[in-house]
Amino acid sequence: MSKPRKKLKADLTRRDFGLIAGVAAGSAVFAQLVTTGPLSPFGALKRRQLSEEDYEHEDVDEYHWGMVIDLNKCIGCEYCQRTCNATNNVSPGKPWNIVVEDETNAGETFYFSRPCLHCQHAPCVEVCPVKATYIRDDGLVMMDYDRCIGCRYCEVACPFDARKFNWEEWEGENAYVPTWGIPEVPRRPRGVVEKCTFCVQRIDYGYENGLTPGDDYDATPACVNICPVEARVFGNLNDSESNVSKYLDTFATVQLRDELGTEASVFYIPLGEET
């Protein structure tokens, strides 16, 4: 190229430097515009999704949906799991809602069930690289199936094994329909992660029609409605008059792995607590 030089220090003139700084700043602005700003080819899609994400309610602090599960009452009938499979169109191989037979250290048999705990400091939400999972103002941990890239980091991060990945398209018939319910949401596509939503479609229906989730049947999660022994109670944790709040006031409850500080919205009444 040019003549060899002995010293190869960065021989930048002031003009070079200005040019380089300009190009660097320009490309940063350009990158911002193209990836997230108004020039983005995905702008319309992004704005639509953001508007869903920033879904505001009249009063932000008015609602925080939560659940109390009474381990003393649960009889392990699995109705909650079955109606969930039907209502939310969940593949039976990877249920959102699990029921397992368990044993205390003293040898007593009991049944443990678990939906998504809708943590307020959710590890899954923190790790998602694309904000495909996020916490709504009313405390629900939501999934945006149109945004998820299927990296499965949330699945690795969730302490409660509440997330399931769609390894393949589920094309089979849903054996739980119509006996256990009618699907209210479409099946999720292959390659995204899914999880329990607290039947968000019913909660939103409640908002629109002035119903109270937890009290009104049509606005309450299917698993809570179907439980034959009322082991599950659902309601607004921010309303001191709601069913869940009364339970929390009356009984000793625990949260799963509360030492992790995830602040789950699901509380358990442990064995031995008189209810």
Next chain:
Amino acid sequence: MTTTTITQKKPSLSPAAVLWIGIICVFLIIGLFSAFLVLRDGLVLTNLSDSVPWGLWITLDLSAIALGAGAFTLSAIVYIFNVKRFRPIVRLAILVGLIGYTTALLTLVMDIGRPDRFWHPWVYWNVHSVLWEITWCITIYLMIMLIEFAPVIAEQSFFDRWPKVRVVAGKLHKLAPFLAVAGLLISLLHQSSLGATYGILKARPIWFKPSMPIMFIVSAIAVGPAITMALAWIVEWVSEGRKKIPHDILYSIARFSGIALLVYAYIKFWDLAAVAYYGRTPGSDTAFEVLNNFTPYGFGFWVVEIILGIIIPVIFFLHPRFRKNPGALVVGALLAALGLVFSRWNVTVSGLIVPLTYALGTLFQVPPADYFPSLVEWGIAVGVLGYVMLLFTVAVYFLPIFGYKDEPGY
């Protein structure tokens, strides 16, 4: 019409070269076929499950990025610490880095459930996510390496017809010191964030520790330059000395890597002592018990990671008897790379095999998960290896990677 004889220079291919090209082609065909199957049928073809959602491919990503760490380490040595003696190896190091990072991106695209949405992290930002930060760092660092590599490509006679390209590439090359600073910062960030990907997960007792990012970056700094050095030796042997890098540089890199490996061993030792002995918790105790009873974790850790991956390479790199012996240095570097790949595998898979416990004061214990890669996963791995071999061979054969001259552009 008088015939002008066009003497076409026939590239003479030795039988060994033909065999090499054949192997690359077979690997690429296997890889492309596996990729086709995965894109058509989805990740159900893998042996991954909801308990072990990450496996061989993530191990490959992490390893490829770590093995590409020679690029930022040697650029920093030359352009920031101003040790100009190492200049002749910078191009090779950047080539290895470019290959490593593109390999990682290729594998990652196969690994995500929705490859059509690979661009989402660029558009939908979650600044709290280490994975988002890693995606951005890798993107930016790949660009930095491309700029650093631009002069090498612009020197090709193909660009004779566009001298402007060379001028631009020359201007870009003036940026080298700045690129080295940016590259160093960004590499320090994402190489350690790859460890943090595991280290921040509080639900997993054997991952959740602050030493994770440090072990990742130190091992990358140790092994990345070593693998670059080993490749330099191998190219010299294969080209029968036509393409070589001054030997004193390679010896110095071996010594550097040996010392860095000792630092790595020291941190690893304290990590082991803290997690498994001084700071043990019920969670980590149970986890190690599960691993030792159900997997060859202990064997893999001590024999492959520590003895093969650290101790033998350190002896080869630092002992006076071996440190000027190219054969020993190459074997040492390859063993260190093996140890690094294995440690990434051990971190990923072991952490996932230990089941999560979250039920209340009970005996609730899910059986340990099981994972061994399926045929299609190995197929992608083989294809990626073919890609690495192809890119390296083509670049070394056609581009001025070796033959350093003391002039601008280097």
